[in-house]
Amino acid sequence: MQINYPATAEQWGVWEISLKGRTEGNPFTDYPVAGVFTSKNETKRTEGFYDGNGIYKVRFMPSFAETYTFTITGDCLEAPVSGSFTVEPAKDENHGPVRVCGDYHFAYADGKPYYPVGTTCYVWTLQPEDVQEETLHELSNGYFNKIRFCVFPKHYDFNFKDPITFPYEGTPCSTEGMTRDNFMGFKPDNPGNHWDFTRFNPVHFQNMEHRIRQLMDMGIEADIIVFHPYDRWGFSEMSAADDERYVRYLIARFAAYRNVWWSMANEYDILKKKTIADWERIASLFCTYDPYCRLRSIHNCLAFYDYTAPWITHCCIQRQDVYKCAELTDEYRVRYHKPVILDEIAYEGDLPHGWGNISGKELVRRFWEATVRGGYAGHGETYLQDDGVIWWSHGGPMHGESQERLRFLHSILEKTPGVGLKHIAMNWDDDAAAAENGAFYYLLYFGLNRPSFREYDFGEEPYVVEVIDTWEMTTNVLGIFRGKVKIPLPGKEYMALRIYRPEPECEKN
């Protein structure tokens, strides 16, 4: 039998082999398939998966531009399949997977710093095709470099329609008679649900990985939410064996994409049937079966998870204090000694719910407050629409004011020497950050304060002073200063200063 497989791959790209195999019984469970990949610098074992129509697939992300040999084995095959392929160096826009860098920040595998400016569209891949395309179109504007979304469909206020696909073979409970008043009565154990949790629906996952790949090509990290509580179908209350089958299937399908992150749950603490032991068990599956150790975290509603758990790579926090949220970023850094992403700090919008109706200005302010404390924040948009398509859950067209300002913030972050910022004590009324690497580089943010000028004493060394209007997205280099300086400011909210040592050649000008 002739087996086709790619003879080449790109470093940090996806190499994939498709194999015809046995289909008697339940091919999703009866015939495990796996690959072993070996090059000069690494050997990795990856699990494959059944993709329907008699096809088994094994995926692999090579980390080195080397020649790899591989062997695929599994009872689905008549015989193991071996071969080799050549990996070429990553192309320009491919910086590899994102990793934690230092204690509090992120960088791509090639060393380029990664400053997360993420958004949330919980079930955008489960919407009609045209809505998904609108979402991609908005994402192509480069506002965000991370997006959080779920594998399972969402049952919640403003989310009553069935998804375009379900993850399992079977039929969902009826939505007849469901209204905004009574939807909370539709529970995961609804007797109308009939699912075979041993048989996945490949179409559901094929579309999702298609979208993950498109995100990857746009340089956007896919922060995949594995479980969540907004459920009328029972996916939040499966058995431990069903959970494990599901998690290993996710890993087999998605882990090879370098932009994948794993979020064990959204609002883990309101999944009624899962305990901390369950979450630790689920997390350990990722530690065991994800050969790439993709970034891992878990998102809270009321109670923080213990982010010191060794498997957690970074904090993924929903703010607990309605009034003070991003302002706590540096406290969380100290408490958890990990990168802090405040992935939910209320969304820009006008929903009745308090988590979804702040202004664009307030959301951008919270991002900047997180930034100057050495952390990161997350975006969401929740403007009520006549057609029911709301960015935060469905994607679609955006209606807000914050996204452009967040892209602007990212452009400022990219100027940081080294990797990342840390909060520093300056005056009591400066929200001041310095480069984490100790460079003479400072970002000051005034937020709601509106000074008409500020005075500093720079000492004997020269500094460039740049005034940033974080809302109007303007920067204005005032010049190079030494000693005592009085910096004019417009007496407006949302102003910042970037203060840094000039390059030697700048000073000569």
Place this chain on the structure above:
Amino acid sequence: MQINYPATAEQWGVWEISLKGRTEGNPFTDYPVAGVFTSKNETKRTEGFYDGNGIYKVRFMPSFAETYTFTITGDCLEAPVSGSFTVEPAKDENHGPVRVCGDYHFAYADGKPYYPVGTTCYVWTLQPEDVQEETLHELSNGYFNKIRFCVFPKHYDFNFKDPITFPYEGTPCSTEGMTRDNFMGFKPDNPGNHWDFTRFNPVHFQNMEHRIRQLMDMGIEADIIVFHPYDRWGFSEMSAADDERYVRYLIARFAAYRNVWWSMANEYDILKKKTIADWERIASLFCTYDPYCRLRSIHNCLAFYDYTAPWITHCCIQRQDVYKCAELTDEYRVRYHKPVILDEIAYEGDLPHGWGNISGKELVRRFWEATVRGGYAGHGETYLQDDGVIWWSHGGPMHGESQERLRFLHSILEKTPGVGLKHIAMNWDDDAAAAENGAFYYLLYFGLNRPSFREYDFGEEPYVVEVIDTWEMTTNVLGIFRGKVKIPLPGKEYMALRIYRPEPECEKN
């Protein structure tokens, strides 16, 4: 010798007698003078004071519409002076002195609730006459019903000029060479100061009490700051004996005005030469010599005073958290079990300093946040002016946007049944207050949240729902509702709801 004195007085008004007396030696210290006033319902002893030009004065505020007899004694007089006068009931606009009412609120002596909406003009009575008149003109607009101000002049950024009068005989240090850069080098122990702390300057106090009386006539409480740290003259570092002489002089002159409150200090914790024992000593002087037990508190910079101290009638708090301030009001209520006034929560303005450059919108938001938590806040305005006259310190014309909205807030507060509001737990995203007296009366504030509607279940009883735009100062009665209601809102910041049981006759309409 014929002695003239008023034959009548108004309840809670000021009765005053002027007596010629001895002037040899130091009449400020050598000849104490005092009065004893007796009616059917009270007997009070009050100290008098030397007012210059050979005149001694004794003042008294009668609390009852009764006939009073009095005797004035003192070594300054050849013989005691006795007599009687008749007190008539308080006139319409005279509600008596403000007292603590219940645990957390205030009311006038006649029972009318008093909802403080105060401002700060630290040294307005020490400015040129025309500025004082401008201040009074602004105050006549009814924005505020309390004003904080100092007896001693202020030395601080934007406050370098000498006052129009000093409180003591003597001469101040020179201001030559003083700039914004070096003013902190001008200390209280400046050797250029030459004061006789045993000889007051009556003109200084005469003007102040003239202004106190004008405030009283406008229904504005005078929250008098006894000591403060912004000093190049030495008034913050006098001896204990000098402090006592000063405090007793203040009481003798001012205490009879029913609108007087005593604030021991502004930012007590940064007066370098005074300890907690000093503050307790000073407070005890007020407890001993103020026969009317005027309201007493003390204002902090960084460290809260222990507001549980028995002499403290209410908390006078400067916020310690830049990001969360009014939002802590209910916590302070629990901690101190006294009325909470957040007298400094950053001022509306554009100063370089973070305490003086928030927007009018943010200041008004903080007032409302304090309100729905059962407390009160304080106003200040700090817009830089070419002529150097800034409301927060000098008074003069106002330039801000908040004052009108605070007058509007006061008009809402006056509708509260009983006396005052308390925070209640409702939905997590409602800042909800109810009438302290248990009436079915609710004030909900959405602050930065911008719901486009909210849903409530009122149960079987009818409620009037009123939508309040706290910034645009509009109220819109939506109607009377029962059961589940969906309340339309404009998706804007700073909205509130007033929800209350209709009067029986309303329901019949």
